[in-house]
Amino acid sequence: MEQLWYLWVVALFDLVLGFAMNFVNHQYVKRYRMELDMRRWKQPPIELPVDYRLVAWHGSLVSAHAEVKYSSFRDEIDAQVFPCLGNYDGCHRLMSEIGTKEGFLPEATWLTEYVGADPSKAEYCGTIQAVRAHRSRASIQNIGVTPFHRGRGIGTALILAALLGMQHVAVPCVRLEVTAENEGAVRLYRRLGFQTVRTIYKTVELAHSEPSR
Numbered sequence: 447m448e449q450l451w452y453l454w455v456v457a458l459f460d461l462v463l464g465f466a467m468n469f470v471n472h473q474y475v476k477r478y479r480m481e482l483d484m485r486r487w488k489q490p491p492i493e494l495p496v497d498y499r500l501v502a503w504h505g506s507l508v509s510a511h512a513e514v515k516y517s518s519f520r521d522e523i524d525a526q527v528f529p530c531l532g533n534y535d536g537c538h539r540l541m542s543e544i545g546t547k548e549g550f551l552p553e554a555t556w557l558t559e560y561v562g563a564d565p566s567k568a569e570y571c572g573t574i575q576a577v578r579a580h581r582s583r584a585s586i587q588n589i590g591v592t593p594f595h596r597g598r599g600i601g602t603a604l605i606l607a608a609l610l611g612m613q614h615v616a617v618p619c620v621r622l623e624v625t626a627e628n629e630g631a632v633r634l635y636r637r638l639g640f641q642t643v644r645t646i647y648k649t650v651e652l653a654h655s656e657p658s659r
C-alpha cells in the first residue's frame with residue numbers, strides 16, 4: 447500500500463516537472479502584421495546596383511530560392527521562430543510548397559543575382575515570394591538577402607519588384623509579418639509604406655535550453 451502511494455507521488459512529480467519544462471522551453475515572440483494599400487501605391491523606380499540583376503520565377507529555380515533563403519535566414523532570429531528556415535532541407539520544402547500553392551504569384555516572386563565583372567563568380571543573393579491568400583489580399587512570404595550583399599538596396603528592389611508584379615494582377619492589399627526584434631526589416635517595410643495593423647505574439651519552442659552561466 448505504501449509502495450503504491452510512493453508511485454503516485456513520483457508520477458505526479460513527473461507530471462509537474464514535465465509541465466514546468468514545457469513552460470521553460472517556450473517563449474513568446476512579438477511580431478507585427480503590416481499591410482500596404484496598393485490602391486494608393488505609387489511605384490517608385492526600381493534601382494539595383496550595376497552588378498546585380500533581377501531574375502523572374504521559373505519552376506527550375508526552386509533550389510536556387512531555397513539556397514538563398516537558407517543563407518539569408520540561418521543566423522537570424524526568424525530561424526528560431528520558424529525552425530525550417532534554419533536548415534537547407536526545410537527551406538527547400540518550404541519553397542516547393544510555396545511554388546505549388548493555389549494562390550502562388552509567379553509575377554511577384556524574384557531572385558537577385560550578383561553578376562560582377564567575373565562571370566564565374568555570379569551568385570544568387572536575394573529572394574522574395576508572394577501568395578494570393580484571398581481575392582482582396584496577397585502575402586509576401588519570405589524576403590531574404592544573403593549577409594554579404596545587404597545594405598545595397600537589394601531588399602528594397604526585391605520588394606518593389608514583387609509589389610509591381612502584384613499591381614499587374616490587381617492585388618488591392620499586400621500583407622506581411624515581421625518579428626519586432628528584426629528592426630532593420632521593420633524599418634525597410636515602413637520606409638516602403640507598410641503600416642502595422644496588428645501585433646501578434648507567437649509561441650516559440652526553443653531548440654534547447656542553454657545552461658545558465
Ligand SMILES: CC(C)(COP(=O)(O)OP(=O)(O)OC[C@H]1O[C@@H](n2cnc3c(N)ncnc32)[C@H](O)[C@@H]1OP(=O)(O)O)[C@@H](O)C(=O)NCCC(=O)NCCS
Pocket residue numbers: 518519522524588589590591592595596597598599600601602603623624625628630631633634637
Ligand atoms: C531585411 C533584409 C531583407 C534587407 O535587405 P537589404 O538588401 O539589406 O535591404 P536594403 O539594402 O534595401 O535596405 C537596408 C538598408 O540599406 C540602405 N540602403 C539601401 N540602398 C542602399 C545603397 N544603394 N547603398 C547603401 N545603403 C543602402 C537602406 O537605406 C537601409 O538602411 P536602413 O536600414 O537604415 O533603413 C536583409 O537584412 C535580410 O535578408 N535579413 C535576414 C532575413 C530577414 O530577416 N528577412 C525579413 C523577414 S520578415
